Amino acid sequence: MTDLLQRGVRKLQTFEPFREVNNTFPKTAEILAWKQQGKPVFGWLCTYIPEEIIHAAGALPVRITGYSQEMELEDGNAYLYIDNCSFSRSCLQLGLRGGYDYLDGFIAGSTCDGARRLFDLWCTYVKVPFSHILTVPRKMTERAHELYYHQIQEFKERFEKFLGFQIKDEALRHSIEVVNRSRELLKSLYEWRKLDNPPIFGAEVLEVLNASFRMPKERFNECLSNLLQELSTADVRHTGRSRLMIVGSVMNNHEFIRAIEEQGGLVVADELCTSTRYWSDPVVLGDDEDPVKALARRYLNNFPCARMYPSDERFNRIIALARDFRVEGVISEIIRYCVPYAHDLPLLTSRLKEEEIPTLALDVEYGTSGSGQIQTRVQAFLEMLEAKRK
Amino acid sequence: MTVNEIKGNKLAAVMKSARLLVRMNRAHADGRKSDTLYYQMLANYCERILKAKEEGRFFAAHSVFFPNEILYAMDIPSMHTEMTAWMTALFTGETADMLAAGAELGLASEICSAHRGLTGAYALGVLPRPDAILWSNLVCDNTAKCGELLMKINHCPGFFLERPFRNSDGEIQYLVAELKDMIGFLEEKSGHKMDWDKLSATVANMERQLEIYRDISELRKATPSPYHIQGFFQLLNTYYLFPGQPEAIEYLEAVRQELAEAVQAGKGAVPNERFRLMTLFIPPMYRMGFLEKLSQEFGAVSVTEPFFMHWGNGHLNPDRPLESIARHSYMIPEACSMYGPLTEESIKTITDSARDYKVHGAIYYANNGCRHTCATVKVFRDALSEIDVPMLTVDMDVVDPTFNSEDEMREKLQQFFELLEQR
Structure with a gap:
């Protein structure tokens, strides 16, 4: 399987720009060049923040993530305390140590306890010229949409005041098109994963997604178009012991998925805020519609995070995804202290059981590469899935 | 069956302890009047729930910071979920079985023990089963996420009250509208009308x-x-x-x-x-x-x-x-x-x-x-x-x-x- 993985990577020449960005993040050449041109960079946290608004202002939206590997988090522990999730601790430590010292602002939502407190401590100790936190409703009702519309509108107005100019509707419409194009391309990438023998590994897809948060959108779209073109002609086809889906907490380290794939799992689908939940739904904008309204609708109705109510919305979409990608087993990875997902787990496991889809539940730390005990458990899970098939 | 005789019922145990403290406090020459009143209130609180259950009357369980004043105004007996877990820890010291049952359900040890314990207690059947679960996102993800599993375990309906994060007029009005919906839900489920x-x-x-x-x-x-x-x-x-x-x-x-x-x-x-x-x-x-x-x-x-x-x-x-x-x-x-x-x-x-x-x-x-x-x-x-x-x-x-x-x-x-x- 390792040989196969290496062969696949070697053959995908168009993959390199993504890898380059991820290897050098947060200080990528493109971000630094952007700053050198005197253009602003704004960090955003969580998929409920409409990055189109940042893009429409001519600024570079960069998603706040932590270290790509599991790290000692001395500063993160000292500032956020040990019982906050390692994602927020990792992000904060990276911020405290100057990783994001180019940021002109930080935008977050009241999405979960970890995100709220990361925002609070970032503002207190890392400090940025502009900061804003939006109330993000947990419901998806009309009333909640109205509230979220006003939240986004308020954010836009504060942002404009900070920047000293107004973001025109035309600019916002253009940005919606650009980001929708990213979503469309990512959807095409995922279509390849539905094949019996996909030409791209799950770990590679996560690398592409990571790059999508860290590159100028136009450049990302160009690079992904090239990759899709290459995939259509590449003769690489991957096989695996079982078709798997990864669900759960935020994940950026593709090595975790690679470790599963090296054992023979074929990761064909994922339900993470760094994967399907990031790109799955486009912004649908009518000709005369207020673009902020369209953004509010899309961001609140998007494939829901475990924070949203009712949870069935998330579970139904996970099950639809599993059917669509012909998933045989689900691996749930939950970062310790990531409470929304931990609360959902018993209910989700029960729903998947009704669909006869077995679940492997893994408690992990953010950035884990999936070695050691995790490997042993994945191995046993794959054996169980094979036995079930027989 | 009297409310004192419900076997293994944690709330009954809290009630007994509170009653005992009332008696002890009254007997003590230096006993504070406030302590007597406090423990009497607690005993009455538990008794009200246990009696409602015994008589087959509607009662609701609610999470911390849920506006239970609304339940009082509707004459619906209510049980505070987190405080029940805490009072069980305080008065009985018996929480191990509840926490173990929560773990057995698949709740990770990082989840707040008040919620794990309470969910475990319901799974064990050592708390009276409510007719509705009411919860809100105030004050954390644990409160926001506790309700659906409790509904499933107790086979009862529930209402999630969303309280916006920040304090603006728009957010206040949002919460007011949520409160109205919640009252409508309770009126429908309980048959009790709001007494304005x-x-x-x-x-x-x-x-x-x-x-x-x-x-x-x-x-x-x-x-x-x-x-x-x-x-x-x-x-x-x-x-x-x-x-x-x-x-x-x-x-x-x-x-x-x-x-x-x-x-x-x-x-x-x-x-x-x-x-x-x-x-x-x-x-x-x-x-x-x-x-x-x-x-x-x-x-x-x-x-x-x-x-x-x-x-x-x-x-x-x-x-x-x-x-x-x-x-x-x-x-x-x-x-x-x-x-x-x-x-x-x-x-x-x-x-x-x-x-x-x-x-x-x-x-x-x-x-x-x-x-x-x-x-x-x-x-x-x-x-x-x-x-x-x-x-x-x-x-x-x-x-x-x-x-x-x-x-x-x-x-x-x-x-x-x-x-x-x-x-």
Whole structure:
């Protein structure tokens, strides 16, 4: 399987720009060049923040993530305390140590306890010229949409005041098109994963997604178009012991998925805020519609995070995804202290059981590469899935 | 079957303990009137739920900071989920089976033990099964996420009340609309109609309660400070369980009276007050007796608990009861200091309290399952350090006594008191 993985990577020449960005993040050449041109960079946290608004202002939206590997988090522990999730601790430590010292602002939502407190401590100790936190409703009702519309509108107005100019509707419409194009391309990438023998590994897809948060959108779209073109002609086809889906907490380290794939799992689908939940739904904008309204609708109705109510919305979409990608087993990875997902787990496991889809539940730390005990458990899970098939 | 005879029922055990404390307190020559009233209130609270269950009447379970004043106005007996878990820990010390049952359901150990324990208790059937689960996102992800599993375990409907994060007029109106929906849900499920006059009267009483809380806080500024650590838990429980209830007003007035007399007589909570402490977050419930003894031994008195007792200056308007209830949810001290947003004002509340109460040191009880509160440990330590008030952090779990031992806690506190002595 390792040989196969290496062969696949070697053959995908168009993959390199993504890898380059991820290897050098947060200080990528493109971000630094952007700053050198005197253009602003704004960090955003969580998929409920409409990055189109940042893009429409001519600024570079960069998603706040932590270290790509599991790290000692001395500063993160000292500032956020040990019982906050390692994602927020990792992000904060990276911020405290100057990783994001180019940021002109930080935008977050009241999405979960970890995100709220990361925002609070970032503002207190890392400090940025502009900061804003939006109330993000947990419901998806009309009333909640109205509230979220006003939240986004308020954010836009504060942002404009900070920047000293107004973001025109035309600019916002253009940005919606650009980001929708990213979503469309990512959807095409995922279509390849539905094949019996996909030409791209799950770990590679996560690398592409990571790059999508860290590159100028136009450049990302160009690079992904090239990759899709290459995939259509590449003769690489991957096989695996079982078709798997990864669900759960935020994940950026593709090595975790690679470790599963090296054992023979074929990761064909994922339900993470760094994967399907990031790109799955486009912004649908009518000709005369207020673009902020369209953004509010899309961001609140998007494939829901475990924070949203009712949870069935998330579970139904996970099950639809599993059917669509012909998933045989689900691996749930939950970062310790990531409470929304931990609360959902018993209910989700029960729903998947009704669909006869077995679940492997893994408690992990953010950035884990999936070695050691995790490997042993994945191995046993794959054996169980094979036995079930027989 | 009488309510006392429900086998293994944790709520019945709490009720029995509360009744026993009433009797003991009455028999004790120096027994405080307020303590008698408090334990009587608790016993009545448990009995009301158990009787409703026994008689097949509708009753609801609700999470912390859920506006249960609405349930009182609708004459629906209600059970506070987190407080039930905490009271079980405090009065019975029997939480291991509940926590184990929660783990068996698949709830990770990082989930707040009050929620894990309570869910486990329902799974074991040792709490009366409610007819509806009511919960909100105030004050954390645990409260926001606890409801659906509880609905499934109890085979009952539920209502999730969404309380927006920030405090703007639009968000207040959103919450008011949510409250109306919730009342509609309860009317449909319970058959009880909202008594709007009763709700207005309840809100008027809540305003009276706020005034008394502020008076009590003022009296605690005296040197020596007249209140004891166990008293803080009683005050907390009172506003959690009895918003706008006449018996709570009677209890609070008794506390105020006793404290006023003590202040006038120059009598402190401990014979020789040496250390005036600020308590941040909640000390472990099951160690209240231990902490009380330690307080006496070292002359250390908790004079302020700003996360819970700093009620600010807001007022409620009984003519606009739902809007007042919505605004009240932003006045709750925990909602400001623990939930956020963390503003300069919330930090100032802590440092101002330290100055106003002439605090020598602060103790932050870092509850393992309370992530967003613990995230402020450093912020508040730094803020207090700037005004030369040292802060001790004690790792603990609010329900689970296996997290740390009494000896460990004693050693930490003793060292802290020595440090304060040297200063």
